[in-house]
Amino acid sequence: MERTWNNKAWFMVLPVLLLVAFSAIIPLMTVVNYSVQDTFGNNDFFWAGSEWFDEILHSDRFWEAMGRNLVFSAIILIIEIPLGIFIALNMPKKGWGVPVCLVLMALPLLIPWNVVGTIWQVFGRVDIGLLGYSLRALGFNYNYVNDPFDAWITVIVMDVWHWTSLVVLLCYAGLVSIPDAYYQAAKIDGASRWAIFRYIQLPKMNRVLLIAVLLRFMDSFMIYTEPFVVTGGGPGNTTTFLSIDLVKLAIGEFNLGEAAAMSIVYFLIIMLLSWVFYTVMTAYDAEQ
């Protein structure tokens, strides 16, 4: 749509600007403030320069958490995106099945995140949970509390359970927007099932897939509540992701300077990713 130039539009944006500035810029400035200061208590602060950043960027703990988080996000994307596409391709296109599928599949997306954690914490328990109990009965030595591998599997399956539907819904929305004419043309050309997917369905899902990939990447990169409730970051530190580590540092250990420096590094990464997201999106829109 052609938009007219009008600087008075700023007045309409002003309330949003003020509100978000209050909840974003002031807190961020607090973080910046802490990240360059040190204290001996009593609200006595002195300049520390880049000390905290040095410490964070050279601490194994930070890089390990970062590494775990990147591995986690990668696994999540590798599983959820293809699975989501596959399920969306097999969804009914009309009839009573459509609303039923949509509503049931969207349900996990609407459950409070800590309840998701609670559900899986209970579900995976070997004494009272269906999953843990069944796996034990089948002879697996499953225990997500003590075994790092089982803990990872549980957290990943939980995330697949929680968020694959998002990919499904987005892909499905992309799929139903393809006119039948495209399929008929493909039929006349004698296209195979794969060719239809590769040359008709996938290009038409481009935009929604882009959104799905980026949302899934960012949300899994800042996941906190679900693994925190299920594993508490354990056993040991094996499921301590960046957010969990940050909250531990800030509220658990009350290590303000380090936590603030970490927040800033973390936020800069997110900013960079958002920028990539935004650039790709707007470039894509311009192409269309």
Add this chain to the structure above:
Amino acid sequence: MARLEETTADGRTLMRQTPASAEAQTANATLARKMRRRGEESRFWWLVPTIYIIFLMLPIYWLVNMSFKTNQEILGAFSLWPRNPTIANYMVIFTDPSWYKGYINSIIYVVMNTVISVTVALPAAYAFSRYRFLGDKHLFFWLLTNRMAPPAVFALPFFQLYSAFGLIDTHIAVALAHCLFNVPLAVWILEGFMSGVPKEIDETAYIDGYSFPRFFLRIFMPLIASGIGVACFFCFMFSWVELLIARTLTTTAAKPIAAIMTRTVSASGLDWGVLAAAGVLTILPGALVIWFVRNYIAKGFALGRV
């Protein structure tokens, strides 16, 4: 946008208008039917969604199942369904103020947040969809970064900010804090819906002598009613499911139900039945309202950009 979806969601309506003759129409319909059969490969296509839905429902079923059992049954005998169904767990929640107050607190701040977010987002989204202005792109990008910001980064500064204003443990504190991600979300969703309304409508209304507020309330808002509904739904949902910030900013008087649950787990770790019942009750609001937005939910998650 809504109009576009109507035609595209049912591609066949669109098709029927294009072919010239009735013959071509039947040929097309046969082809389409064949195509669909081919696309679905076999009669077992329904297996995939069915298995997936079973996978989704099993953990939820297990929670519901537990909520109707006594603690002895949960811990004692492993059973796939409650042998002696009891609603005692639910009664505990509905009679104990420390439990049901949690629901009331959650609902209060979630509703406050939804009203604030959508109210301020409406004019902003209109500005973004209709006008270009100095720094509009940067502003839009900045809003996006807030939607993507990790709540963990804000937990501590929020605590200090709201302490400084003496707002800790009030509903408005959580409602304002959640605006951080809900206002950008509402702006994005509404902008997507508003861009689908042709600009000629605005211009015609102005020519007809409508003032801006009157045009916006009388003509424009009804046109994007579904968009407003979806934006409300998403603000409601994201505020309802968020816990980290809500827990950080509250101690007792405004503590959300989700935080009360975690506290109970860590304190006693035993009352599984009540925990399960509380969990089921937190799922209910989402399960109830999702029906109304089922056709738009993908669009909402895609920030209005499907």
